[in-house]
Amino acid sequence: MNRVAEVNRALKKMGRAERLRRGAGYYYFSEGDAMAWPTSSVYGVSRADALSVERWLAEFEELRKAGER
Numbered sequence: 001m002n003r004v005a006e007v008n009r010a011l012k013k014m015g016r017a018e019r020l021r022r023g024a025g026y027y028y029f030s031e032g033d034a035m036a037w038p039t040s041s042v043y044g045v046s047r048a049d050a051l052s053v054e055r056w057l058a059e060f061e062e063l064r065k066a067g068e069r
Contacts, residue, residue, distance in 0.1 A: 003048035007056045018064075020056065022048070029060060037067030 007020045017032030027042045034040040042059050045051060051059070
């Protein structure tokens with residue numbers, strides 16, 4: 001199964017508007033509150049399946065919390 005789709009389903013289930021997207025050599029969160037975060041990028045991950053859904057959600061939470069500061 002497509003890991004990006006899995007992460008996006010999990011975010012939707014959490015009631016979040018943000019979505020995981022693939023960039024050029026990195027992944028990032030777009031839409032929703034991510035548009036106002038200082039950064040929404042997750043660097044150093046070349047394949048979405050390199051991280052579990054739970055780890056992606058942890059990355060999301062870290063970026064979200066940093067964006068609230």
